[in-house]
Amino acid sequence: MPSDACQTLLQSISDHTCTVGVIGLGYVGLPLIDAFINAGFSCLGFDVDPKKVSTLLEGKSYIKHIEDAKIGNWLAKDRFDATADMARLAEPDVLLICVPTPLDSARDPDLRYVEGTCQAIAKVLRAGQMVVLESTTYPTTTRDVMVPILEQNGLSAGSDFFVAYSPEREDPGNPDFSAAGIPKVVGAINEDSLACATALYESAVAGVVPVSSCEVAEAAKVLENIYRAVNIALVNELKVLFDEMQIDVWEVINAAKTKPFGFQAFYPGPGLGGHCIPIDPFYLSWLARKQGSNARFIELAGEVNRSMPGYVVSRTSEFLNEFRKPVRGSKICLLGMAYKKDVDDPRESPSFELMELLLEQGADLTYSDPHVPTLPPMRHYDLPELRSQSLTPEFLASQDAVLIATDHSAFDYDQIVEHAALVIDTRNATSAVTEHRDKIRKC
Template sequence: MSNSHCTDLLERIENRRCTVGVIGLGYVGLPLIDAFANAGFRCMGFDVDKSKVDSLLAGKSYIKHVSHDKVQAWLDKGLFDATAQMSRLDEPDMLLICVPTPLDDARDPDLTYVIETCNKIADCIRPGQLVVLESTTYPTTTRDVMVPILERNGLKAGVDFFVAYSPEREDPGNPDFSAAGIPKVVGAINDESLQVASKLYQSAVAGTVPVSSCEVAEAAKVLENIYRAVNIALVNELKVLFDQMDIDVWEVINAAKTKPFGFQAFYPGPGLGGHCIPIDPFYLSWLARKQGLNARFIELAGEVNRSMPAYVVSRTSSFLNEVSKPIRGSKICMLGVAYKKDVDDPRESPSFDLIKLLLAQGAELTYSDPHVPKLPRMRHYDLPAMDSQELTAEFLASQDAVLIATDHTDFDYDSIVEHSPLVIDTRNATQHVTANRDKIRKT
């Protein structure tokens, strides 16, 4: 039976007669819909947050790099529908799962959203559907967690329906890489599932990289993020060392990256942010413990990276002491609460740790972020309500220090340095400022 389902799906993909369902309409799901809609596929979006569904059906986006015009174009072409009704999961031919996979309080993987989604799919799955997990997770999740849930009503994975894993590869804020422009790694539970999933993604993205199993695809995604986490931890540790030696770590990195082979530049910062690097490596360290092993590089990298907000606050205290001011009572404006430049995504941003630590030490704290007009509520932080401040000359002059936590392009760094009494730069954002450099402290 699987061969007939496979042939039918391949033909429908080729002719754009299939519907692609995306579950989770966030920073991964919406760009994925854009890629498939641009390739001529009808798409359905599913999300338990009805406000998101209503916004999209009104042609309004809530994510900066997916514009209102894009959403309206999907609607105008009849290529998009959105719903909070999970009973409609039997309508699409393909279901792509893009739900969060956070860590719990013990820093173990929390698959609650994946499991809940799979249970909803299992309630109405029909023969011939393809189910793909895109959420980052540890190897064996697709085969050992997803498949048993999907099979609970008697249909057989790989026979009656198809299952694959293809990890998301989003780079928000990077205009050089859209969802459609990034090759997709695809692993599946059998050959037919791999064939169908690969054909689907080939129709909408720059290319696919088929691998031998779901486990290889899952491990590849975790490796990508571990690679970044470990190397960022290395330069963060070097930053602390070089600060003590009065060596500019940014100049060191810029010199080293002139080597045309054997070196890739990574940069320090006030901590790690985003939905990947602060979280995903610990899926593998958890799995290692389950195997009786210790993933020492991963754990050490996490320790170094988690220590950076406290280090930045310590350096801020030292810089204020140079001008005879304590943190307590000092007016400090933090520039940027998004986790990276030019995005509106605050997930896991180190800025929240900085805010928490500075408030605990008595700072009179404000923030400015052109992409985040109100400080969002974050589940691990109990912070006061704040609005983004306009960086007027008068406001900057009224501060005791400005702390650059996110190096947004929209910030006028020349003006910030000119009008601020002290600028603490954690991102080397002021490297091209030529005037008033005596006000700048890098950390």
């Protein structure tokens, strides 16, 4: 039998009278808000960046696939507010934590944002609230890291307030999958917490998959990303091998994927980007080391994927040598700073590693990306201030090489190949180009 506090929260969810608080107004948080507002809930967004808050309150977006009109609609419905004041964390009935979970310099999990958020919540936590972590992390984080911090104010998790874990599932740039259209895995610390979290997400998303514990939900998310990381590492390693054998890895993959069973196509690239795949598998390898074990597949996949920017730069040097040009002093334009096609998200993009490596070798470097107009500051890279260049015929002709790192649809590959002296393609973006193919080098 659910407790009185649980029944009260379940009733407010059923009536759509509860307020949903979302902490972290980025690529995960804003789509979540959209899903809950569309389902009839009111949302209060929290972010430590006051610029983000003021931008949203002006009805403007800073994320490409969340349009200004959508923000304006939230405000017009009077169902959205945003704040940098963490004292207001007491107001929502539900708090969804969508903060970064990066790795530190030793590639160990860095939970300072999760811990800091939980400390802020604990100061104002009231009975009857529910706290759900969405940030990807290693199994046991919710129970062993979050709960002790939240209970510092004297309330008991599972009875006075409820705690669950439901990993974010976002595919930026893919119009077929919105936050509301992707099933959510939900695990919790006890039955009441699971009942409340399941009811909440069932009211706003396409489907809910309840599991027996937070640890199962945490592990499921890490598995999803390890699966992708390992398979991408496999095709990256095959790309290097097939290059030496003068076999086109893209043609091989296209042939293999005609098999209607037992094969799923993954594609090589210049490295891994985004928050999830380059980072999340290492949560589990770190946890394995803590358990006195090791995760050899994960570590090997990470090693292969991390080597790809260096491989691309090495091949770039070889291709320039065909034209009797060294990297030093050569004008090289990098196409695409976002980590993925047709998005404006630069997190963990391999383009930054490529840029740093090319600059170290003395390249005269520029970039072009219609979704990233100015080069954003990145924690791990010391790069000059640059602006995206327009790919005019004159500009392309002035470059010694154009390096395709991200295959945005906005790029006119026919024009690029026509006017550039050398095009180095890491994404098979020029596969449909029929003219001047002698200028193209696959990498």
